[in-house]
Structures are given as structure tokens and as C-alpha cells.
């Protein structure tokens with residue numbers, strides 16, 4: 001089967017690189033931009049220098065500070081109204097995945113009113129096609145290291161009426177440039193560092209074991225995923241303990257976008273069940289909940305991913321010599337849980353899931369797109385068991 005890899009986003013990365021933003025936005029010919037962020041990023045003092053940098057380059061800036069976690073479609077509409085009022089030439093998103101995804105969705109919604117849901121893979125059967133009208137340039141400045149939205153072609157938005165997370169995926173939503181400045185991340189609190197870092201870990205691990213990854217093996221994609229996993233294992237505990245450690249922050253910033261490039265094949269049950277937990281139990285902690293069932297999913301898939309499993313095992317210091325693939329799968333499960341403990345991943349109980357939610361979470365999971373494409377589908381009993389184990393914790 002043919003394999004295609006697109007990397008349309010220009011990546012500018014390194015401590016302090018956001019000082020170059022105005023030059024790059026100006027180079028697109030933009031005179032007016034809409035800067036999209038949330039109140040937390042604004043309160044942390046991150047937004048004002050970025051706006052000042054754009055204004056110093058002669059660019060008029062309007063602001064939208066109303067981003068919310070798991071961006072609700074209502075907020076996308078509200079921000080679109082702001083954009084329609086000022087007609088931006090470009091968008092600048094500052095923040096975590098929610099800010100970047102909001103800006104992507106608003107860009108699409110502004111240029112193609114009413115068409116957003118047509119591109120949601122849950123509603124159109126995984127058809128990926130461009131929007132009719134071309135989108136404006138979008139510059140993404142991540143302030144967390146995990147979602148990888150700064151280089152991805154998707155935006156996840158929440159449809160409150162359908163009680164569904166919609167993954168809107170189309171290549172033209174991919175940011176024009178990712179400005180990855182780790183110095184914007186040093187104030188990130190430990191729990192956000194842990195959660196977003198484990199999101200990157202999940203992207204990379206799942207990217208190597210999704211149904212499409214197995215159908216279209218790619219050493220190029222795996223090289224991004226494996227490097228991202230190594231960077232997370234070696235740097236996340238330090239970044240959690242000492243947020244000012246710029247080397248750890250820089251390595252985690254790299255891990256975040258490399259993990260996303262390593263998961264262009266889609267996901268496995270980590271993100272499928274993570275989204276379902278979020279939908280049913282209303283837990284808005286994407287990274288923690290997507291990481292939660294992943295160790296069990298890796299062990300479950302061991303026979304389907306022997307090569308990737310051995311590489312993952314080595315990164316986790318799991319001895320593979322003379323062991324069966326099943327035994328390695330079990331040992332990797334255990335090593336991943338050890339790593340979770342070192343990163344302070346809370347149990348699903350601590351995160352707010354109730355055991356009474358399990359049945360509905362499993363039901364939502366079986367409707368997930370990546371479940372349909374899974375190389376080996378877990379039964380409802382198996383998924384319930386994973387949720388129950390993650391509910392108890394990592395000991």
C-alpha cells in the first residue's frame with residue numbers, strides 16, 4: 001500500500017523564538033490578525049508581549065480571550081462573530097490545544113460558514129477533504145507540550161447537543177507555522193505539564209499501533225514516534241519537578257510535535273476511550289484520561305505489533321531477551337504503569353470517573369472511529385476491565 005507523509009507546517013523552535021513572530025506574520029502580507037487565547041494564558045503574562053511584538057511589526061491585533069477547554073461549538077461561534085467583525089488576514093493562536101483548535105475551527109467556520117460538521121470524521125465516515133474556500137494563514141504558539149495541535153490537521157471541538165467530541169480533520173486546517181518557544185512553557189503548573197506530556201506520550205505510542213499504522217508501516221512515522229517517546233521518558237519527570245528547567249522544557253516541546261507527526265496514522269484505544277471518558281464523565285483532562293487505559297491496550301495488541309513493541313520495551317528498559325511477545329507485552333504494561341506513577345498520573349477515581357459510568361463509556365468507545373479501524377477489537381468485558389483497573393490506580 002502506498003504511504004504518504006505531508007508536513008506542510010513550517011516549524012520554528014527554540015527558547016525565545018516567539019520574538020520573531022511579527023516578522024513571519026508580516027511576511028504573509030497580513031495587516032490585521034485575530035489573536036486567540038484563554039484567560040489563564042493572559043493572566044500568566046504570555047499574551048501581551050506577543051501582541052506587542054505583532055504591533056511593533058505594524059500589524060493591527062484584535063483579541064479573543066474566551067477559549068474554553070474541550071472547545072464547545074458555542075465558543076467557536078462566538079469567536080467567529082468577533083472574527084467576522086474585524087476580518088483578519090491571519091490568526092495567531094496562543095495556548096494549549098484548546099486555543100489552537102479553537103482558532104483552527106474559527107478560521108474554517110469564518111471562511112466556510114456552516115460547514116464545520118461536514119468535516120467531522122465521526123459524522124461523515126472518515127472522509128477527509130478540503131474546505132471549499134481557502135483558509136487564512138494560522139500561526140500556532142503552544143504554551144503546553146503535548147497536544148501537537150501546532151502541526152496537526154485536526155481540531156477537536158465539543159458538540160454539547162450530541163454529547164460528542166468532533167474531530168474535524170482536513171489538511172487545510174494545518175497551521176502555516178508552529179512557533180514553538182519553550183520559554184512560554186516554564187510557568188506551566190506540574191499537573192498540566194504531566195497531563196499534556198502524557199498526551200504526547202499517548203500520541204506517539206498509539207501512532208505506532210493504530211489500524212492504519214499496521215496497514216501502512218512507515219519507518220519515517222515510527223522514527224518520529226520513537227524519538228518522541230524517548231524524549232518524554234527522559235524529560236517529563238524533570239519538567240514536572242522543575243518547570244524552569246529549560247532543557248527539559250525544550251525537549252518536551254520537541255516531543256509534542258514529533259509525537260503528533262508520529263501519529264498521522266491515527267490512534268488506538270487510548271484516545272478512543274479517553275474521549276469516551278471525557279464525554280460520559282465530563283472530565284476535562286485530555287492527557288490524563290487518554291493515557292489511562294493505554295498500558296492495557298499495548299499488552300492486548302502485543303501479537304499485532306511485535307516489532308514496535310520491542311522498540312517500545314527497550315525505551316522503557318524492559319528486558320526482551322528470550323521472552324515471548326506476550327511476556328514482553330505484559331512487562332511493557334507494567335513499565336508504563338511505573339512511568340505513570342513517576343509522573344503522578346491520578347487514577348480515574350481521583351479524576352472523577354464513577355464506576356457507574358463504565359457501561360456508558362464502553363458503549364461510546366465502540367462507536368469511536370479508531371475502534372472501528374482497530375487491528376484487534378477489545379470486547380466490552382475487556383474494556384470494562386481496563387477502566388476498572390485504571391479506576392483503582394497504578395500500584
Ligand SMILES: [Fe+2]
Pocket residue numbers: 147199203271286290
Ligand atoms: Fe491527544
